[in-house]
Amino acid sequence: MKGHANQILGSRGEELAAAHLQATGYRILERNFRSRGGEVDIVARDRDGTIVFVEVKTRSNLVFGLPQLAVTSRKQRQIAKGALTWLSRNHGHDQSARFDVIAVLLHDDKNFQLEHIVNAFDLAY
DSSP: OHHHHHHHHHHHHHHHHHHHHHHTTOEEEEEEEEOSSOEEEEEEEOTTSOEEEEEEEEESSSTTOOGGGGOOHHHHHHHHHHHHHHHHHTTOTTSOEEEEEEEEEESSSSOEEEEEEEEEEOOOO
16 A cells, blocks of 8 residues: 555656646656666756756655655666667757756645756766
């Protein structure tokens, strides 16, 4: 049952993150992109035309620390692999791209805190 609750929490966080991105001028290109090597929660284009690969981390409390701290170097590599696959499939290797993290702390259905960390990490292999 816990896994299902985490899925619901994660989905709610992604909905809030997508709404935030759209409200601030981003265009959502794809959500929940999965490939053999990695995954990306949200692929968007910012107002400058940069492709933005967004990792969304959602928590209902701070027992396990700030949500953004869950984006470990291992997770960053998975996101980067997913991003490279997405760019390849969408002929985007000549476009500028970056990695953002959106951290969501859900207090209840109506109250939440959202932090958008632009250029949160670099593609490092």
